[in-house]
Amino acid sequence: MQEYLPFEITERPNPSGFVIITVSLLALLSAFLVASFVFWAYGTNPITAYTALFDGAFGGVYELSETIRRAIPLLLAGVGLVIAFKAQFWNIGAEGQLLLGTIAATWVALFSPVPEPLMVPAMFFFGFLAGSLWALVPAVLKSKLGINDVITTLMMNYIAINLVLFLVQGPWKGEHQWGFPYSDNFPAAAQLGTLGTTNVHWLTLVIGLVAAGLIYVLINRTTPGYEIRVLGSNPSAGRFAGMSYVKTSIMVMFISGGMAGMAGVGEIAGIHHMLRNPSELSLGYGYTAIIVAWLARKNPLAVILTAFFFGAIFAGGDALKVSLGLPFQITDVFNGLILFFLIGSEILMNYKFEWRRSP
Amino acid sequence: MNEKTTPLIKFDSVVKRFPGVVANDEVSFEVEEGTIHSLLGENGAGKTTLMKILYGLYRQNSGSIYLRGEKTEIDSPTKAIELGIGMVHQHFKLVSNHTVIENIALGLSDVSVTRPTQQIERKLIELAGKYGLEVDPRAKIWQLSAGEKQRVEILRALYRGAEILILDEPTSVLTPGETERLFGVLEEMVTGGKNVIFITHKLDEVMKISDRVTVLREGRVIDTLDTASTNKQELSKKMVGREVLFDLERNPCDRGENVLEVEGITGYNDKGVVAVDDLSFSVCEGEILGVAGVAGNGQRELAEVLTGLREATSGRVLINGKDLTNASPREIAEERVAHVPEDRIKQGIVGKLTLSDNAILKNYRKKPFSRGMFINYRKVKEWTKDLIEEFNVKVPGADTPANLLSGGNIQKLILGREVSSDPRLIIASHPTYGLDVGAAEQIRNLLLKQRDNGVAVLLISENLTEVTSLSDRIAVIFEGNLMGLVERNETTRDEIGMMMAGTRFEQLER
Structure with missing residues (x-):
C-alpha cells in the first residue's frame, strides 16, 4: 500500500507572474464549475445561466454601464484594501468604512x-475622513494593544450599519419621504453627474483610477511604501531597522478606510441621493472588495481589472434574477465560491507539486 | 567477508536540480559499513540536499542509490525509515509543548492502545542507557537544552530502528562540552553496529570523529578520502578550492576615544528574568571588544539593549558621549551604529523583497537613495550592484529575492550594508555562525579592516576561536555578569574557559 503522496511538494518562494495568473484563472474556473452545479440544482441549464450572466454584464451599452457602475465602489474600496493587506493588516471593515462615507456625505449635503459649489469636493473630503477615522479605531487597537484586527474591523461594520439605521429612523429621517426611513433628498449641487442616461458617476470612477495609480506608486516607489512592504513581510526586520509598526498601521488604515469612505460618497451622491437602509446603499461592496483585492494579488493596478470583473458578476447576477427568476443571493454564492477557491489556490502558488516518477 | 566489499550505500551519478541551480551534479561515492562518514563542504555545496534525497524528502532528477548493493527507490521518509535510515535535521522537528515520549510516539504505528507511554518509556530508557543518550522521558521539549533536544531526535531515529543515522550539522547548536558528549555517543553507536553520516563544514570535527570523508563543492564530489591519510590543510583546500589562512593577519591595536560606554546596565529576558546584570565596559575607536560566553548567558539581551530593541531597567548607555539609554533603534542607528543581528533571516533581511530593497533597509531615508518621499531605484540598484561586487555576494542580480541566497551570502550582504553606512560602532552578534570557512574568513577580515579604519567593534560570539583571534580585549560573561575583562595577549584559552564556566577573573589561579 502506498503510504505517501504520489507527488513531491517543494516550496516556491517567489512565484512568477505566469504562475500567479494561471493559478488565479484556475481558481476562477473551478468556482464557475461548482456554481454550475448550483444552477443545475435549481433546474437551470448552466450554459443558459452563464449566457444570461454574460449578456447581463456585457450584452449592450446599458449592461456594460451597469457593470462599470458596480465596479466603481469595488475599485475604490479594493484599492484601499490592497494597501492594508500589503501591510498584513486584515481590514474586513470596508463595508462599515463605506457606510461612514455615506453618513459624512449626507451631513455635507x-x-x-x-456653499453649493464646494459641496462635491467637501463630500469626498469628509467622506474620506469619516472612513479613515472609523478605520483608525482598529488600527490603534491592534498596534497599541495587539487586539485582533479581523475581529475589530468586522465588528465595526455592525456598529456602522446600526448607526445608519439609527440616523434614517431618528434624527435624520426625512420630512418629505412619506414616513419612509430615508433622509431627505440631496440638493442638486450634491448629486454627481452621470454619463448620459447611465448610472455611471464618472467623477468617482476617475478618482478610483487615479487612486489606483497613486497607491501603486506609493507602495513601490516611496519610503512609506517601502516601510509597508518591509513591515508587511517581516515585522521584526522592520523593527530592527527602526521602523514604527504603529505609525505604518495607522497610515495604511487611514488610507484604506478613506478609500472605502469615498466609495460610499460615490454611491450615495451618484446613485441614491439620500441616506437609506444600509443594505440598499451597499450590496456588500465592502466585503466583495476583499475578494477584489485578493484576486488582484495585492497589486493596486490589477484591482482595476478585478473590480471590473466583480462588477460584471453583480450586473450579471441582477440579470439572472430578472430573466431566469433565480434568487438574488446567487451573486453571493458566486462571490463566496470565488473567494473560497482563491484562498484555496494559494498553496498551488506557493508550493510546487511534482509527480513522483513511478517506482 | 563478502560484506566488506559491498558498500553500505552507493551514490551513482545522483543529480538534483532546483530552479536555477544544480544542487547535486553527478554525485558518486560510497559509504562503507560500520563507519562514521563525514560529508564536508561549504554552505550551498549540496550536502543537505543529497541527504534529503537519501531520506526520501527530495527525489533525484537522475542517478541511483544502492543500499547494500541493491538499487533502491527511496520515495518517502516512510520508506527511508523502513530501510533503517534516520535523519536528525539541523533545525529540530519536535513539538515543544509535548513531552519527550509524546514526541517519540508521534508517527509510530505499532504502539499499544492501552498504556502507550509505559511501553515507549521502557524501550527509551533502554536505548538511552545503551548509547549514553540520557534525557528525562517525561520532560517537555521546551524545557530541554539544545543538546538534549538533539538527543531526543537521535533517540527517535533509533527507536524507529535506524541503522544508518544522518546528522545534519549536529554541532552547530551545541556547547563544546555537549559536542564532546555527542561524539562519544556516535562512537558508541558505531561500536554497536550502526552507521553514521555526519554533515559538517567544520574541519576539526571531520578530523576528530570520522573514518572517511567526502568533500563536496558546488554540488560536485571533489574527493573521498580516509581521514587518517589526510589533514586539515588538504581538506580545506579541497573544500574551498584555495588555501585558507587560519591565523588572521592583524595590525597592533591603535586605540582612540571611547565610542561605546556601558555603565551598570541591567535588562530582563523575555521570561522576565534578569539576563544582563549590572554590566559595565567600554569600547574605543580602533578596537574589537569580544564578548565570550556560553550561549544563553545574556549575550542576545545585551545586544538588544544596546541597539534599542530591549529596555534597560537601570544603568546608562553612552554612544559617542551621548546618553542613548533606551533610545529607539532609529535614534541609535543615527549615531552611526551598525548592527549585525544574531538571527540574520528574521532580523537582517526581508526574504520576499529583492536584494536592492534589502540593501537599503537601514538607509532608505537617506540621500541619494531617496529624495523627500520618493525612492530612486536607479541609484539603489547601482549601489546594490556595487555592494554585490565589493562584498563578493554570489547572486544572479540585484532583483533576486533575498530568500534565494545562502546563509553566507545573506551575511555578506548584511555586513556590506551595515559597513557601508560609515559606522563609528559595529555591534556584531555571531557574525559567522553557521557560515562555511571561506565566508567566515571574509567576514572576519571585514571586521578587522573596519577596526583598522578606526571603527569600534563589539563582537558577540560563542565561537571561542573567533573571539580570541579577532578581539583586542575579551569580556567574558556568565549568567549576565561580567566575569572578567582581559587583554587578548594577557590570557589563555583555559582562563577564558574557566570564566565562561562562572569563575571570576580575580578568583583565577594565575
Whole structure:
C-alpha cells in the first residue's frame, strides 16, 4: 500500500507572474464549475445561466454601464484594501468604512453650511475622513494593544450599519419621504453627474483610477511604501531597522478606510441621493472588495481589472434574477465560491507539486 | 567477508536540480559499513540536499542509490525509515509543548492502545542507557537544552530502528562540552553496529570523529578520502578550492576615544528574568571588544539593549558621549551604529523583497537613495550592484529575492550594508555562525579592516576561536555578569574557559 503522496511538494518562494495568473484563472474556473452545479440544482441549464450572466454584464451599452457602475465602489474600496493587506493588516471593515462615507456625505449635503459649489469636493473630503477615522479605531487597537484586527474591523461594520439605521429612523429621517426611513433628498449641487442616461458617476470612477495609480506608486516607489512592504513581510526586520509598526498601521488604515469612505460618497451622491437602509446603499461592496483585492494579488493596478470583473458578476447576477427568476443571493454564492477557491489556490502558488516518477 | 566489499550505500551519478541551480551534479561515492562518514563542504555545496534525497524528502532528477548493493527507490521518509535510515535535521522537528515520549510516539504505528507511554518509556530508557543518550522521558521539549533536544531526535531515529543515522550539522547548536558528549555517543553507536553520516563544514570535527570523508563543492564530489591519510590543510583546500589562512593577519591595536560606554546596565529576558546584570565596559575607536560566553548567558539581551530593541531597567548607555539609554533603534542607528543581528533571516533581511530593497533597509531615508518621499531605484540598484561586487555576494542580480541566497551570502550582504553606512560602532552578534570557512574568513577580515579604519567593534560570539583571534580585549560573561575583562595577549584559552564556566577573573589561579 502506498503510504505517501504520489507527488513531491517543494516550496516556491517567489512565484512568477505566469504562475500567479494561471493559478488565479484556475481558481476562477473551478468556482464557475461548482456554481454550475448550483444552477443545475435549481433546474437551470448552466450554459443558459452563464449566457444570461454574460449578456447581463456585457450584452449592450446599458449592461456594460451597469457593470462599470458596480465596479466603481469595488475599485475604490479594493484599492484601499490592497494597501492594508500589503501591510498584513486584515481590514474586513470596508463595508462599515463605506457606510461612514455615506453618513459624512449626507451631513455635507443636508446639514452643513458648505456653499453649493464646494459641496462635491467637501463630500469626498469628509467622506474620506469619516472612513479613515472609523478605520483608525482598529488600527490603534491592534498596534497599541495587539487586539485582533479581523475581529475589530468586522465588528465595526455592525456598529456602522446600526448607526445608519439609527440616523434614517431618528434624527435624520426625512420630512418629505412619506414616513419612509430615508433622509431627505440631496440638493442638486450634491448629486454627481452621470454619463448620459447611465448610472455611471464618472467623477468617482476617475478618482478610483487615479487612486489606483497613486497607491501603486506609493507602495513601490516611496519610503512609506517601502516601510509597508518591509513591515508587511517581516515585522521584526522592520523593527530592527527602526521602523514604527504603529505609525505604518495607522497610515495604511487611514488610507484604506478613506478609500472605502469615498466609495460610499460615490454611491450615495451618484446613485441614491439620500441616506437609506444600509443594505440598499451597499450590496456588500465592502466585503466583495476583499475578494477584489485578493484576486488582484495585492497589486493596486490589477484591482482595476478585478473590480471590473466583480462588477460584471453583480450586473450579471441582477440579470439572472430578472430573466431566469433565480434568487438574488446567487451573486453571493458566486462571490463566496470565488473567494473560497482563491484562498484555496494559494498553496498551488506557493508550493510546487511534482509527480513522483513511478517506482 | 563478502560484506566488506559491498558498500553500505552507493551514490551513482545522483543529480538534483532546483530552479536555477544544480544542487547535486553527478554525485558518486560510497559509504562503507560500520563507519562514521563525514560529508564536508561549504554552505550551498549540496550536502543537505543529497541527504534529503537519501531520506526520501527530495527525489533525484537522475542517478541511483544502492543500499547494500541493491538499487533502491527511496520515495518517502516512510520508506527511508523502513530501510533503517534516520535523519536528525539541523533545525529540530519536535513539538515543544509535548513531552519527550509524546514526541517519540508521534508517527509510530505499532504502539499499544492501552498504556502507550509505559511501553515507549521502557524501550527509551533502554536505548538511552545503551548509547549514553540520557534525557528525562517525561520532560517537555521546551524545557530541554539544545543538546538534549538533539538527543531526543537521535533517540527517535533509533527507536524507529535506524541503522544508518544522518546528522545534519549536529554541532552547530551545541556547547563544546555537549559536542564532546555527542561524539562519544556516535562512537558508541558505531561500536554497536550502526552507521553514521555526519554533515559538517567544520574541519576539526571531520578530523576528530570520522573514518572517511567526502568533500563536496558546488554540488560536485571533489574527493573521498580516509581521514587518517589526510589533514586539515588538504581538506580545506579541497573544500574551498584555495588555501585558507587560519591565523588572521592583524595590525597592533591603535586605540582612540571611547565610542561605546556601558555603565551598570541591567535588562530582563523575555521570561522576565534578569539576563544582563549590572554590566559595565567600554569600547574605543580602533578596537574589537569580544564578548565570550556560553550561549544563553545574556549575550542576545545585551545586544538588544544596546541597539534599542530591549529596555534597560537601570544603568546608562553612552554612544559617542551621548546618553542613548533606551533610545529607539532609529535614534541609535543615527549615531552611526551598525548592527549585525544574531538571527540574520528574521532580523537582517526581508526574504520576499529583492536584494536592492534589502540593501537599503537601514538607509532608505537617506540621500541619494531617496529624495523627500520618493525612492530612486536607479541609484539603489547601482549601489546594490556595487555592494554585490565589493562584498563578493554570489547572486544572479540585484532583483533576486533575498530568500534565494545562502546563509553566507545573506551575511555578506548584511555586513556590506551595515559597513557601508560609515559606522563609528559595529555591534556584531555571531557574525559567522553557521557560515562555511571561506565566508567566515571574509567576514572576519571585514571586521578587522573596519577596526583598522578606526571603527569600534563589539563582537558577540560563542565561537571561542573567533573571539580570541579577532578581539583586542575579551569580556567574558556568565549568567549576565561580567566575569572578567582581559587583554587578548594577557590570557589563555583555559582562563577564558574557566570564566565562561562562572569563575571570576580575580578568583583565577594565575
